[in-house]
Amino acid sequence: MRPEALKISDIDKLFREDAESGEYMLHRDVFRDERIFELEMKTIFERNWIFVGLSSQAPNPNDYFTSWVGRQPIVVMRDADGQLGAFINSCPHKGARFAHHRKGNAKQFVCSYHGWTFNTAGECIYIKDQDSGGYAEPFNQLDHGLHKIKFDQYRGFLFASLSDDVPTLQEHLGETMPLLDLVWDQGPDGIEAVPGSSTYTYDANWKMQVENCIDGYHLTSCHPSFMNIVSRRKAGESENKQVKSIDFNMMMEIDGGGYTFDRGHALGFGVNPAPQERGLYIHKDEVEARVGPTKLKWMLSTRNLTIYPNVQFAENASLQMRVIRPLAPGKTEMTIFCLGAIGESDAARSIRIRQYEDFFNTSGLATPDDTIAYEDCQFGYEGREMEWSQGYSRGITNVVEGADSYAGELGFTPQTSSTGPFKMQDETVYHGGYRAWRKFLQTELGE
Numbered sequence: 001m002r003p004e005a006l007k008i009s010d011i012d013k014l015f016r017e018d019a020e021s022g023e024y025m026l027h028r029d030v031f032r033d034e035r036i037f038e039l040e041m042k043t044i045f046e047r048n049w050i051f052v053g054l055s056s057q058a059p060n061p062n063d064y065f066t067s068w069v070g071r072q073p074i075v076v077m078r079d080a081d082g083q084l085g086a087f088i089n090s091c092p093h094k095g096a097r098f099a100h101h102r103k104g105n106a107k108q109f110v111c112s113y114h115g116w117t118f119n120t121a122g123e124c125i126y127i128k129d130q131d132s133g134g135y136a137e138p139f140n141q142l143d144h145g146l147h148k149i150k151f152d153q154y155r156g157f158l159f160a161s162l163s164d165d166v167p168t169l170q171e172h173l174g175e176t177m178p179l180l181d182l183v184w185d186q187g188p189d190g191i192e193a194v195p196g197s198s199t200y201t202y203d204a205n206w207k208m209q210v211e212n213c214i215d216g217y218h219l220t221s222c223h224p225s226f227m228n229i230v231s232r233r234k235a236g237e238s239e240n241k242q243v244k245s246i247d248f249n250m251m252m253e254i255d256g257g258g259y260t261f262d263r264g265h266a267l268g269f270g271v272n273p274a275p276q277e278r279g280l281y282i283h284k285d286e287v288e289a290r291v292g293p294t295k296l297k298w299m300l301s302t303r304n305l306t307i308y309p310n311v312q313f314a315e316n317a318s319l320q321m322r323v324i325r326p327l328a329p330g331k332t333e334m335t336i337f338c339l340g341a342i343g344e345s346d347a348a349r350s351i352r353i354r355q356y357e358d359f360f361n362t363s364g365l366a367t368p369d370d371t372i373a374y375e376d377c378q379f380g381y382e383g384r385e386m387e388w389s390q391g392y393s394r395g396i397t398n399v400v401e402g403a404d405s406y407a408g409e410l411g412f413t414p415q416t417s418s419t420g421p422f423k424m425q426d427e428t429v430y431h432g433g434y435r436a437w438r439k440f441l442q443t444e445l446g447e
């Protein structure tokens with residue numbers, strides 16, 4: 001029997017949201033229903049701007065790297081003149097992928113099936129034995145080039161869309177642009193991914209990762225090993241002098257909170273827990289001269305930014321970029337990178353990498369805690385007798401519309417602000433994502 005098609009009202013029922021009484025509950029079908037996953041792929045991932053990489057991943061003419069937009073494989077290429085573009089990784093002839101590696105440099109791609117050849121601007125420059133092919137006019141009239149998709153960049157952050165029917169990239173990013181600037185402006189020439197990345201999968205829904213990035217509430221309970229090790233290092237019990245870890249035990253003493261934005265983006269932040277421990281601190285004078293004291297203060301604070309739906313810049317233990325690729329309602333692929341300022345000193349770079357390995361990397365002290373927690377949730381969602389999750393309510397009496405004083409000092413206007421003592425460990429920061437999610441899905445169902 002075919003599952004019943006979803007209706008607009010079905011999506012409405014997945015939320016209990018009452019601003020007046022402060023009720024907010026999320027239905028667990030959001031994480032487990034195949035029909036919802038299918039709709040998410042169609043609307044949120046395949047008719048929307050999707051982050052595909054950093055310009056520094058293809059710095060030179062004819063550099064390329066492969067990526068994904070939703071379920072579709074793509075290649076981002078810099079052509080011989082230095083122009084970046086994005087193309088579906090599929091040969092127009094019979095569909096073979098023409099780029100086999102994660103990244104590289106190639107003046108042309110020769111399809112390994114029948115030898116059609118393309119330059120890095122996507123033009124077909126050779127069709128093997130074309131003269132003897134007996135082709136008729138309709139074939140000759142075709143554009144044999146690679147299939148180009150919509151592409152744009154903000155600073156060095158690259159985005160692509162499978163649909164032309166999207167707002168401009170600047171409209172999509174909106175008020176998060178000053179927050180992306182805090183990532184990009186850490187070096188005079190921007191930031192780059194440290195060579196090497198990790199790709200892994202976890203058996204849970206992609207939105208578990210979206211939520212976790214801004215989940216301050218899990219920190220003390222989900223990462224006890226890290227917290228304990230940091231305390232022991234501080235107490236002088238460790239021989240390890242290589243890592244200057246950020247002491248997250250301090251988070252409960254500082255101010256922080258969360259911001260929601262249009263189109264699902266979100267920020268969790270904490271004010272300056274230990275600026276002197278960061279790699280960036282070594283270059284603080286140069287950075288301050290370039291961007292001013294307020295931006296520097298924000299750069300040295302803890303900021304976990306999600307650009308909805310598929311990229312996160314988590315700046316806490318170090319600066320990590322995470323790219324999310326949903327595979328199924330209960331399976332997600334993550335690719336993670338350590339970021340550093342282009343041209344920074346070896347000393348700064350080494351602090352960033354040591355802190356990254358310590359906390360973030362797949363072998364770090366935190367990432368496995370988080371992915372196991374997502375898998376435990378997805379396991380629990382199979383208990384279908386239970387429909388609702390209650391974890392969206394902390395901070396609800398604190399949330400205000402628009403900007404608060406912290407947002408005001410940096411100069412961005414979020415949809416909502418909820419800041420104060422970090423120990424409130426706000427959960428209203430998820431709401432913007434689900435409001436956008438609902439809108440994306442309902443727009444599709446309303447057509």
Ligand code: FES
Pocket residue numbers: 091092093094095096111112113114115116
């Ligand atoms: S599939 Fe590429 S040349 Fe045939």
Ligand SMILES: [Fe+2]
Pocket residue numbers: 212218219222223366370
């Ligand atoms: Fe975590």
